[in-house]
Ligand code: DX5
């Protein structure tokens with residue numbers, strides 16, 4: 001069963017209440033929040049207060065993607081703002097295993113993300129501790145970019161490793177997802193589709209979500 005997680009990054013922030021309702025009524029499962037700090041990636045987006053405000057309009061699961069330096073300093077704050085799943089970047093940390101435990105200790109599902117230039121094998125030793133792996137299929141920082149095909153092999157390789165070791169972390173794919181690329185990543189084993197611009201630019205988001213799921 002595919003989980004669809006529209007990324008709020010592509011929403012109209014001046015009408016956040018309606019945008020959250022649009023996600024709910026489309027039949028999507030989660031809301032994906034792209035937190036950027038202007039250092040790990042060039043743009044600054046929003047922080048925990050914005051997430052708390054948006055979540056006050058919905059009971060959908062908050063999936064927080066931290067594209068920030070020193071993410072561990074903020075786990076608790078984001079958890080208090082309503083995050084049920086928190087994903088930090090492999091490239092922004094050294095003590096990955098420790099940070100995964102920190103997330104578990106505060107009752108949050110733990111995810112790690114890799115940018116397109118990071119080889120997926122680097123996270124293999126961590127897989128048994130993780131609830132989610134987020135494979136970025138664009139260079140992080142901006143919505144509306146083109147899907148990078150060379151990342152497909154990483155999804156396939158994660159899926160093989162998951163089957164070989166009988167693990168049950170979820171594979172999430174983020175960046176350039178549309179109906180065509182969704183099919184490609186699902187074929188390789190993706191469970192969660194993060195979708196920003198293609199969701200919010202669609203005239204019929206409900207139909208789009210149904211198609212992503214089937
Ligand atoms: C990019 C973000 C993505 C982004 C996806 O750095 O992590 O979640 O919002 O947007 P689209 O679907 O437009 O590529």
Ligand code: ZN
Pocket residue numbers: 007032033034065174194
């Ligand atoms: Zn994201």
